[in-house]
Amino acid sequence: MKNPSLNYGIGIIVLVAALFAAGCTSVFSGGATATPTPFPTPVPTALPVSTPGGSYCGFSTCHGTDLTCSMNAPQICTAMYQTGDKCRQYARCDTGGGSCTLVVDNPRFTTCKACAEKCQIQAGPDSLAATSCEEKC
Numbered sequence: 001m002k003n004p005s006l007n008y009g010i011g012i013i014v015l016v017a018a019l020f021a022a023g024c025t026s027v028f029s030g031g032a033t034a035t036p037t038p039f040p041t042p043v044p045t046a047l048p049v050s051t052p053g054g055s056y057c058g059f060s061t062c063h064g065t066d067l068t069c070s071m072n073a074p075q076i077c078t079a080m081y082q083t084g085d086k087c088r089q090y091a092r093c094d095t096g097g098g099s100c101t102l103v104v105d106n107p108r109f110t111t112c113k114a115c116a117e118k119c120q121i122q123a124g125p126d127s128l129a130a131t132s133c134e135e136k137c
Contacts, residue, residue, distance in 0.1 A: 055071045055072055055073075056071065056072075056073045056075060057069060057070070057071055057073065057093045057094070057095045057100035058070070058073030058074075058093050058100075059073055059088065059091075059093060060072070060073055060074075061074075062074055062077030062078065063077070063078075063080075063081075063082035063084065063085055064082055064083070064084040064085070065084035065087050065088070065112075065116055065117065067088070067091055067102055067104075068102060069093035069094075069100045069101055069102045070100060071100045073093070073100075081131065082127075083116050083119060083120045083123075083127065083130045083131060083134055084116040084117070084120070084134075086112060086116065086134060086137065087112035087113050087116055087137075090104065090106040090108045090112060091103065091104045091106070091109050111137075112137050115134070115136075115137035116134050116137055118133075119133035119137070
C-alpha cells in the first residue's frame with residue numbers, strides 16, 4: 001500500500017542528506033567567499049612593444065592561431081576565449097631589425113596549433129566541444 005505522506009517524508013530526508021553530503025548547507029562566516037569554478041580563460045599573450053609614434057608591435061588579431069604581427073596591433077581585445085588562443089603563448093612579436101615581425105621560437109606552438117585546428121574540425125560548430133578538446137592539447 002502506498003502512503004503519500006511516507007513517500008514525501010522519505011523524499012525530504014533524502015534531499016536533506018544529499019544537501020549535507022554536497023556541502024550546500026554550509027554558511028560562510030567572516031570574510032570568506034565562495035570561489036567559482038574557473039572556465040578556460042584566455043592565455044596572456046606577449047605585451048605589445050611600444051614605439052615613440054604611439055603605435056604598438058603586436059598580434060594583428062586578438063584570437064586564434066593565424067598569427068601576424070603589425071605596428072597597428074589592437075590595444076584592447078574581447079575576453080571571449082576562442083579555439084587556438086591557448087597556443088598564442090608560444091609566439092610573440094618583436095621589433096628587432098627595425099620591423100614588427102612574428103617570432104615563433106618555441107616548437108610547442110606548431111604542435112599546439114595542429115592540435116587546436118584538429119579539435120576545431122572535429123567539433124564542427126560546437127565551440128564548447130572544441131574548447132574541451134583543446135584543453136588536452
